Amino acid sequence: MQIVIHRGTHEIGGSCVEIRTRQTKILLDLGLPLDFDSRPQEQQKQIRREALEWAQDADAIFISHFHADHHGLLPDTHQDVAIYATAGTAAMMHVTEVIHGRGDADYLRHISVLSKDADDRKFEPVIVGDICITPYTVDHAAYDACAFLIEAEGRRILYSGDIRRHGVKGFLYHNLPRKVDCLLLEGTNLATEKACMNEAEICERFKEQFRTDADKLHYVWCSGQNIDRIVQIYKAALVCSRKLIVDTYVAYVLEAVHRFKPSIPSPLSPFEGHDVFRYFCQHAQLKRFEKAGDPEIVQRLKALPTVDKNDIGRNPGRYVWMIRPTMLCFMKKYNRVPSVVVTSIWEGYEKDEPEFMDWIRERGFANPHIHTSGHADVKSLQAIVRHVDPGLLIPIHTTVPERFATLFPDRTIRCPQDNEPMEL
Ligand SMILES: [Zn+2]
Structure with missing residues (x-):
C-alpha cells in the first residue's frame, strides 16, 4: 500500500490523505486550508x-x-466520485451548504451514508476495489466524527481524523483497533503542554457564571454546530432555570441531529418535556432553508412561537442567548440591558471580529471565556498511542510534527513532507 499525505504534514487544516494499492485509490478527507480566504486569488x-x-x-x-x-474542497471534485460520510457528517455538510445558499451543490447528491450494524453500535465496513474501510466513532468537537481503518494487501492503517479524549465521548478511543501497521495521528495541540478541561467541567463553569451574574442576560458565542457544547449550555441553563434562546439556524441543526439521535434536545423536540428553549426567528435563514432544506423541519419552524422580545429586556436574568457576531444588529437592540458575553469558541476567532469585540468593550460587558479544545492534549495523544500500539506513527494536522519524537521516544516515527509517497 502507498500513503501520500497531500496536505497536513506541517499544517493544521486542509487535510487530504491518499491511500492506494495497485488497483484502487481512495482519499481520506479533502479539506480547505484554514487560511484559504486570506490567500491571494492565484493561490x-x-x-x-x-x-x-x-x-x-x-x-x-x-x-x-x-x-x-x-x-471544504469537495465542491471541486468531479461529479461521479463516490463520497462516504457518517449520517451526522452528511447532515451537517448539507446544513452548512444550505445556510450559505449553496443547497444545490452537486457533491451533496453523491454522498453515501456509512451504515451501522443492527444494534447501531459498529459501522459496517465498506469495500472499494481491494481496499476495506471501517469507520470508528471518535470524540471531537464535530458531531459524529470518525476515524478510518484501512485494510489492504495484508496491511492495516488507522487514520485518526480529528480526535480528543476530554469530550463527552472521550472513552471511545478504547474501541479503536489495536496493533495496526501504521497510525496517522492528528497533533493540533502538540505545541502546548496544557491539559484540556473536559466538557463536564465546561458545564460547571457555565452554571457558576449564570449564578454569579444572576440578574444579567447571558449571550453565549458558540458554534451553531458544536452539538456537545450546546448540550452543556442547555444543561447549565436548565439547572439555573434560564431559558435558552436559539435562532433559526441552530434550531434547524438541533432538529436535524435529533432525528437520528433522540437524546439531543431541540426546540422542536424538547428532551423529556423540559421547557428550556426559546426560539428567535431569523427570517433570512428561514428563506434559505425553505429553498433547499428539509421541508418538514421548515414547516415546523414556521409554526414555532418566537421568544417574547420585550421580556428579554424586562427579565434579562431569565435568559441565555446563543449568538454569533453576525447577530450584533439584534444584540444592539438590548444595548442598555445588563449583560455578559461569554466566548465559548477558540479565542483566536475574536481578532477576526473587531466590530463585535469593540461593542462588548464599549458597553462595558464582562466577557469571560468558557471553552475547551476540540483536539487531544498531549496526555491524550500518548494514551491513544498506547492503546493503538502502532508499528509506525505518522503525525498529521500539526505545525510541529517533530514534537512526536520527544513525546514518543520508543516509537518508530516518520515525518514526511506533503505529497511524499510512502510505501507500507
Ligand atoms: Zn475538526
Missing part, C-alpha cells in the same frame, strides 16, 4: 486545481467529519 485557484487532480482518479472519498478543513 486559491491553485488549491482548487490540486484538489481536482487528487480526486480525479479516486475510486472514493471518505470524510472524517464536517469541519471545512476536512471536507
Whole structure:
C-alpha cells in the first residue's frame, strides 16, 4: 500500500490523505486550508486545481467529519466520485451548504451514508476495489466524527481524523483497533503542554457564571454546530432555570441531529418535556432553508412561537442567548440591558471580529471565556498511542510534527513532507 499525505504534514487544516494499492485509490478527507480566504486569488485557484487532480482518479472519498478543513474542497471534485460520510457528517455538510445558499451543490447528491450494524453500535465496513474501510466513532468537537481503518494487501492503517479524549465521548478511543501497521495521528495541540478541561467541567463553569451574574442576560458565542457544547449550555441553563434562546439556524441543526439521535434536545423536540428553549426567528435563514432544506423541519419552524422580545429586556436574568457576531444588529437592540458575553469558541476567532469585540468593550460587558479544545492534549495523544500500539506513527494536522519524537521516544516515527509517497 502507498500513503501520500497531500496536505497536513506541517499544517493544521486542509487535510487530504491518499491511500492506494495497485488497483484502487481512495482519499481520506479533502479539506480547505484554514487560511484559504486570506490567500491571494492565484493561490486559491491553485488549491482548487490540486484538489481536482487528487480526486480525479479516486475510486472514493471518505470524510472524517464536517469541519471545512476536512471536507471544504469537495465542491471541486468531479461529479461521479463516490463520497462516504457518517449520517451526522452528511447532515451537517448539507446544513452548512444550505445556510450559505449553496443547497444545490452537486457533491451533496453523491454522498453515501456509512451504515451501522443492527444494534447501531459498529459501522459496517465498506469495500472499494481491494481496499476495506471501517469507520470508528471518535470524540471531537464535530458531531459524529470518525476515524478510518484501512485494510489492504495484508496491511492495516488507522487514520485518526480529528480526535480528543476530554469530550463527552472521550472513552471511545478504547474501541479503536489495536496493533495496526501504521497510525496517522492528528497533533493540533502538540505545541502546548496544557491539559484540556473536559466538557463536564465546561458545564460547571457555565452554571457558576449564570449564578454569579444572576440578574444579567447571558449571550453565549458558540458554534451553531458544536452539538456537545450546546448540550452543556442547555444543561447549565436548565439547572439555573434560564431559558435558552436559539435562532433559526441552530434550531434547524438541533432538529436535524435529533432525528437520528433522540437524546439531543431541540426546540422542536424538547428532551423529556423540559421547557428550556426559546426560539428567535431569523427570517433570512428561514428563506434559505425553505429553498433547499428539509421541508418538514421548515414547516415546523414556521409554526414555532418566537421568544417574547420585550421580556428579554424586562427579565434579562431569565435568559441565555446563543449568538454569533453576525447577530450584533439584534444584540444592539438590548444595548442598555445588563449583560455578559461569554466566548465559548477558540479565542483566536475574536481578532477576526473587531466590530463585535469593540461593542462588548464599549458597553462595558464582562466577557469571560468558557471553552475547551476540540483536539487531544498531549496526555491524550500518548494514551491513544498506547492503546493503538502502532508499528509506525505518522503525525498529521500539526505545525510541529517533530514534537512526536520527544513525546514518543520508543516509537518508530516518520515525518514526511506533503505529497511524499510512502510505501507500507
Ligand atoms: Zn475538526
